[in-house]
Amino acid sequence: MISMIWAMDENWLIGKDNMLPWHYPKDLAYFKRHTKDCAVLMGDMTYQSLKTYYVSKPLPFKKVYIANIEDKVYPDGLLVKDLFHFLKTTDEDIMIIGGKTIYQLSLPYAQRLYITYVLKTHNGNVYFPKFDLNAFKLIEKNIEDGLIFAVYERKS
Ligand SMILES: NC(=O)c1ccc[n+]([C@@H]2O[C@H](COP(=O)([O-])OP(=O)(O)OC[C@H]3O[C@@H](n4cnc5c(N)ncnc54)[C@H](OP(=O)(O)O)[C@@H]3O)[C@@H](O)[C@H]2O)c1
Structure with missing residues (x-):
């Protein structure tokens, strides 16, 4: 199954200069809980951003895929050059962790x-692409410290 995880503000802002625009420990804990045993897929920009937090520590995921059109060898991840082929053919459970381009595609x-x-609302310069959330149904919702943690499943 392909899943996606992200945090966005009231204007659907998700990033600022290739970093998160905020620091919410509860959201970081939620992200870690839902990704630590997963095969994750991210774009090269998000990978570069994450590496600034994990300078001398390994990335905290079971398996790492990094989407990039250019040929690149990653010391701690596998290159996905053909994103659509990967998404259509993978038989793994994949959690997509950003960023904007990879979420959109x-x-x-x-x-x-x-x-x-x-x-x-926060300041930043990267927004989640508009899409129709009506294609999904809400299956879980928790409110904590100014954050809503919602889980949706695609309607069949
Ligand atoms: N709030 C959140 O939850 C959250 C989570 C993650 C990230 N973010 C934010 O999102 C922003 C980064 O997003 P971004 O859109 O700039 O970058 P990105 O999605 O992380 O990475 C884009 C990469 O995808 C590659 N790519 C594009 N099309 C592809 C395809 N068809 N197949 C394979 N690879 C492909 C591009 O390759 P080329 O370079 O070769 O074109 C580029 O390197 C940052 O501000 C970050 O902080 C926010």
Whole structure:
């Protein structure tokens, strides 16, 4: 199954200069809980961003795939050059962890969405691409410290 996880503010902001625009420990803990035993897929920009947090520590995932059109060898991840072929043919459970480009391209393949709604507006320059959430049904919702943790499944 292909799942996606992200946090966005009231304007659907998700990034600022290739970093998160905020620091919400509860959301980081939620992200870690839902990704630590997973095969994750991310774009090269998000990988570079994550590596600034994990300078001398290994990335905290079971398996790492990194999407990049250019040929590149990653010391701790596998290159996905043909994203659509990968999404169509993988038989693994994949959690997509960003960023904007990879969310946008992967959304048609996603069965489950883990969305953290930040109930505020922040400053930044990268927004989640608009899409129709009506294609998904809400299956779980928790509110904690100004954050809504919502899980959706694609309607059949
Ligand atoms: N709030 C959140 O939950 C959250 C989570 C993750 C990331 N973010 C934010 O998202 C932003 C980064 O997003 P981004 O869109 O700039 O970068 P990105 O999605 O992380 O990475 C884009 C990469 O995808 C590659 N790519 C594009 N099309 C492809 C295809 N068809 N097959 C394989 N690879 C392909 C590009 O390769 P080329 O370079 O060769 O074109 C590029 O390197 C940052 O600000 C980050 O902080 C937010």
